[in-house]
Amino acid sequence: MIKLHDKYFKPFVSAKEIDNVLERLVNEIAKDVGDEIPVFIGILNGSFMLTSDFVKKYPKPCEVTFIKLASYEGLKSTEDIQRLIGITQDLTDRTVIILEDIIDTGNTLKEVHRIFKNEKVKSLKIATLFYKPEAYKKDFKLHYVGIEIPDKFIVGYGLDYDGLGRNLPEVYQIKETQHMTNLVLFGPPGAGKGTQAEFLKEKYNLVHISTGDVFRFNMKNETALGTLAKSYIEKGQLVPDQVTIDMLNAEVEKNAQANGFIFDGFPRTNAQAQALDKLMDSKDSQINAMIALEVDDEVLVKRLLERGKTSGRKDDADETVIRNRIKVYYDETAILKDYFAAQDKYFGVDGVGSIEDITERLSAVINKL
Numbered sequence: 001m002i003k004l005h006d007k008y009f010k011p012f013v014s015a016k017e018i019d020n021v022l023e024r025l026v027n028e029i030a031k032d033v034g035d036e037i038p039v040f041i042g043i044l045n046g047s048f049m050l051t052s053d054f055v056k057k058y059p060k061p062c063e064v065t066f067i068k069l070a071s072y073e074g075l076k077s078t079e080d081i082q083r084l085i086g087i088t089q090d091l092t093d094r095t096v097i098i099l100e101d102i103i104d105t106g107n108t109l110k111e112v113h114r115i116f117k118n119e120k121v122k123s124l125k126i127a128t129l130f131y132k133p134e135a136y137k138k139d140f141k142l143h144y145v146g147i148e149i150p151d152k153f154i155v156g157y158g159l160d161y162d163g164l165g166r167n168l169p170e171v172y173q174i175k176e177t178q179h180m181t182n183l184v185l186f187g188p189p190g191a192g193k194g195t196q197a198e199f200l201k202e203k204y205n206l207v208h209i210s211t212g213d214v215f216r217f218n219m220k221n222e223t224a225l226g227t228l229a230k231s232y233i234e235k236g237q238l239v240p241d242q243v244t245i246d247m248l249n250a251e252v253e254k255n256a257q258a259n260g261f262i263f264d265g266f267p268r269t270n271a272q273a274q275a276l277d278k279l280m281d282s283k284d285s286q287i288n289a290m291i292a293l294e295v296d297d298e299v300l301v302k303r304l305l306e307r308g309k310t311s312g313r314k315d316d317a318d319e320t321v322i323r324n325r326i327k328v329y330y331d332e333t334a335i336l337k338d339y340f341a342a343q344d345k346y347f348g349v350d351g352v353g354s355i356e357d358i359t360e361r362l363s364a365v366i367n368k369l
């Protein structure tokens, strides 16, 4: 992974792959051009590296020159293409091949065609190393395409993000999500998980995803996933993991700009933990830690009985029920503790003390991640 300015990028196309693609393009073009002496025109700035490597591979005599256009601002292509250096030589009756680093919307290409409208070239062909078919909005033919890529921002090998990255010999793609801190929060009933989640959410600007809340929200709003989940719940069956994961996926996508997530109530099984890892991986991210609030059983029982006096929750009133809930919690989480501990991601935090003290202890763990 690399960072340019404020953004993170992941490796996407290696120098070796680029070299192979160039080799292929050179061969195709050399075959079509035959014995003519072509003029290769690189579009600056992006194509300087490509043009250099390309012509070094070109097996026969050729000419090389450049046009300089500018359109991009940050991560976005703009309609307004500036012509900084145009054609500086007579191209009448010449075979001209444009070398582009990347074709995105096609705005730049439109400007290239405008530049050539009054030139009496023998032929004008377009070659591009990268092409984003989903972003391309023009009809101009692309004669030679190196690699078709999804509509995601890339840097390296001539391509920049606000000036940086052009010198990289390989290509990187912007991460789906930027740098995140993702926590799985655990705690037995009465440990103060909800209270702490609220504080952590504020302090670190995290999004708190409680699967219970997400389910209720989706069912209440009768989303497709909510309706599906309800059909299981009403039959008294467990909601299949995939349905839950799909809901979490939607939540994560909705909050792709967040600093991270606090997962609460999920995962509960090994399979779910694996599914969550897979989900985060697909978002170019990961679970950084499982944090469990540790509170002695007797303290929990006392706290819950105390809460039961005012909360009106039936399950907080009966000591046997409380002890059973605590037992279920430990039975469930023991497996997960092992799962995360195996990745050095398990952190137990003493959950006895003042709210502030406990927040401090949790923060100490998070700050070290």
Ligand code: IMP
Pocket (backbone or CB within 6 Å): 046, 071, 072, 077, 078, 101, 102, 103, 104, 105, 106, 107, 108, 109, 152, 153, 154, 155, 159, 160, 161
């Ligand atoms: P178009 O005019 O939208 O086709 O975009 C062409 C120009 O935008 C390229 O020559 C690049 O300078 C720039 N560009 C398009 N996509 C990217 C990208 O993913 N990374 C960096 N620059 C890009």
Ligand code: MG
Pocket (backbone or CB within 6 Å): 043, 044, 045, 046, 047, 101, 102, 108
């Ligand atoms: Mg360019």
